Every structure is written in C-alpha cells, then in structure tokens.
Amino acid sequence: MEKQQQHRRELTFLHSGDFLRQNSAVSDDSTDRVKPPIIKEMDFFSSNNNQSHDHDHHHRHHQQEQESKINNGRSSSLFDSGVNTGLNLLSSTPGVSKNTTNEDKQSAEMSALKIELERLHEENRRLRSMLDQITKSYTELQGQLFMAVQKQAAAPGNQGEQKEKVNGMVSLQQLMDPRPSGALDANEASASDDRTQELSISPANTTEHVSAHDQDGAADQTSQSWGSPKSPKLDQSKINEDQASEVPFRKARVSVRARSEAPMISDGCQWRKYGQKMAKGNPCPRAYYRCTMAVGCPVRKQVQRCAEDKSILITTYEGNHNHPLPPAATAMANTTSAAAAMLLSGSTTSKDGLGLPTSGYFPSLPYASTMATLSASAPFPTITLDLTQGPNAVPFLRPPPPAATFPLPLHGYPQLLGHPMFAAHKLSALPAMQLGQRPPASSMVETVTAAITSDPNFTAALAAAISSIMASPTNTNGNTINNNGGSTGNNNSSNGVPAAIPGSPQLPQSCTTFSTN
DNA sequence: CGTATTTGACCAGCGC
DNA sequence: GCGCTGGTCAAATACG
Ligand SMILES: [Zn+2]
16 A cells, blocks of 8 residues: 555656645655645756755755765865864754854854855756756657667557557557547547547658648757757757658647646646637637747647536647746646657557557556547547546556655655656666566566656656646636746746746647546 | 737638 | 638737
8 A cells, every 4th residue: 555655656756746746745744845736836946946945844954964964075174174064064953052153153154055055056957957868868768769669569460459440540558448539539529439549640741741830849849859959949940950850750739638627727838828719519619729938839739628528628739848948837848748759659650550559568557548548530640648537547657666766755856856857767767678678577566667668758748747637626716826927928936946947848749638527 | 008818800721 | 612620810808
C-alpha cells in the first residue's frame, strides 16, 4: 500500500510533479507544504530560483547543511577561523546568544550567506541549463527510441492488432477503455463514442503546411524536437531550412479529455478567445483560443464540451510555445510536445507499416491505456489522452525503482523534478531498458517503466494533462486559477521569478486535447 | 482608455 | 460548380 502510494507520488513527480502533487496532497507526508493549488508555479520557481530562500522548512535544513559545508570550505578559508562561521550554523539554532562581537559575527555571517547565496544562484543556473539540456536530450532520445522501436516492431509481425487498423485506427494500448478520441471527432462522438482507441497513423504528409502559422510551428517543431534546443522561432528564414531538414513531425494534435466543469483548463498560459463555432453534432459550441503570452506563439487550443456530459471537457492543443512559459505552463507544454512527438514518430513509423505496435511496447500499461489514444481521424494525427477516468487514470504512472533514487518528493522539491528530474530519470533509465530489452523487471513497476521508456513523452504528456485537469477541476470557478490575474503580459509571480523560464518548448507542433469525462 | 470577449463574416478544404 | 463544414478574422461590444 504505502509503497504504491509512494511510487505514485514519485511518478507524479517525475512526470509533472507539481500538478500531481496537488492532488496527491491528500497523502503527502513528505511533501507537506503544498499549500494551495497555486503552488505549482511556486514549486517550479522555487526549484529554479530560490531554493534556499523561499523554501522554508525543508530548505532550511538543507541550508544549514550547506552552510556548514560552506563554512568548512569557503568561508572558513576566507575567515580563517571558523569562529564566525560557526555562528552561522548556530544562528539557525538557538546558539547565538552572545552579542558582544556581534558585528564581526554578523558580518561574517553575512558574507558567508552571500557567498552561499551566490553559490546557490550559480547552482540554480547550472541546474537550469542542465535541465534544459536534459530535456532536450530526452526529447531527442525519445524520438529516436520511438522510431527505433517502431522500426523493430514493424519488421516482424506485430500486427496482431491491426484489425482495428482496418477501421482506420489502431489501438495503442490494448487495454484502453472504449472512448472517443479525436477531439475533432469528439464532437460527433462526443460523449458516446466509445471506442476510441484508435491509433491511427495517418501519413502526416498530407498535412504539411497549412498556412504560414503552421509553418512557423513546424519549423519550431523541427528544430526543437530534433535537437536544436531553443529555437526562437520566428525565424522565417530558417523555416526553409527546417523544412528541408524534414522532420517527421508535421502536425500533431493532442487531445485530452478531462472532467472539469470549468470552461477551460488552466494550463498556465494566457489564452485569447478568437472564435467560437457550433459543432455539428454537439449542442455545445467549440471555442478557439490562441496563446497570448507571446506575439508569435503559434499555439492554439480548442475547447469543447460534450453536450451530453457537460462534465467532459475536451481541450485540444496545437503547436508549441515559442516563448518561455511559467512552470505550470511548462508542464503542459511538455506534455503536449511529448505527446505530439510520440504521435508523430509513431505515425511516421506506422505509416510504413503497421500501426503502432503498442502492444509490444506497452506490455502492461493499464494506465496508459486509460489515457492515450491515437487517432488519425482528423487530417492530422491526434493523440487523445483520457483523463476521463480521472482519478484512476492519474495513478497510471508508476515510478520505477529508480525513482527511489530520486526521492525528490521527499525532499519537497518535487517541482524540481517537474521536468528535469523526470527527464534525467528517464534518461538514466532509458539506456538500461531500451525498449524492453531489460530483462529482469522486478515487477509491474519495471514493466511500466519499460512502457514509459518506450514513450516517455507520452507519459509525461499524460501526466501533465492529468495534472492540469485535476487542477482545474479543483477550482471549479476558475480556470484561471493561478497565475496571472490579469495583466497581460506577465505571469504571476508568486515567487518572483517570473522571468523567463527555461522550460523550453520542445516539440514543435503538437496539439493536445484535454477532455474531461 | 485599454483590453478581452463576442459574434457575424470571410475563406479554404472537401464531398457530392 | 455548389454547398457544407471547420477555422480564422475583425468589427462591435463588454469589462475593468
Ligand atoms: Zn504560447
């Protein structure tokens, strides 16, 4: 029992720590201070910027330790005798009672603190950059892995499941429950479709360039997904190149279904509604939103509700952000991009032959099944994440043993993990188990791990989606929950480090749809 | 007064 | 070629 819970937590963290965290708060022993939902952002920030500052308790302890270290190391050297330094340590504790030489002590303390602070800053920076890199690498690896896997799968006969393919869709996960997928289709199927696990692989070729916007997005995708980490996008000139590079990614849509009464899911980004249309099959209108955080941000999202089930909200994301986004948003973005990447890679492969050998790759992923569905119904490849099952789904990600290695949650830095850790995690894990090579799996966890390995992005995406969904439902009233309240350009800032977040948009264009059941 | 939302018009793609 | 549908634009409006 406990173990499981912990695992979950870890997983959560790995994927989208923050979000989950909120939910998981229920049983947060280690992660206590999760205050309100808003935290998500906070967490991230904290991880990035103010480790020592904001974090109170946990950090405090750490700080002390660090301080002591510093004292021993630097400060001591600076100040010869650790006298003052010692104070530092004491300071945290009741030790400091004498004042006579306070000044000296204080100054020493100050200097020490300063140093430490600087050090922390640097560390943060480093971590950030590392994180970025890791994320990128991770994405890249993921893509490669995916392709490789698919190739392998394609070769032999993995087609056991192709039957479904006949319909045009293949089921990714064997287990998936029947549910409608494709956001687009969702309209029709909306609530009642049921089987949706279709993973269709449609030749992405068709949807190459739709419009200038798309191009931008594509370019971004390309560069980003493939390795070039940060591409500012906007480079029209580069677009050609990117295209030339020809990445498998074309246009992917990720649709997520989640339960939320709120009109929109809060993903941490700012959206401007630019249109609304009545869907044919649904009494409920479909709303079109565009990301306003950046001028050129190609990201668009559609929100649709099932008339029958108002509780089900389907959100479809398209494209990746080309601007830094708040942590919360980062999670989403990652998810989206990951999902998109998966989808694209998958589709590509599948295109050649066979659908997605998912079964092979996701040997036992009950959860996954819950959420991920690929469908080609639309012109673009679409991944549908079903959070519908909500709570059940959430647990889907189980942390592999390695997770234990990174018990970040315990520390209370789950946020940190948010991405980086998670990425790192995966990276480390990947090599070990690429595609199921890993033999011994001790248990489900490993199995899951394997699955995850196969498409980490996917998982991440799911997690993010879930988390986001969960978050939104939590506050029914607002989707807007967190951040920004209002002003345009900026974010919230709970902490203060609103500035640019490393969270770089990784995959280029992806559309994610969230739906709620 | 500035911004976000609303809502009809407009356009492109697709099927018949 | 016509009509339908999805998606977007932009004027008008609402909101703070
Ligand atoms: Zn954006």
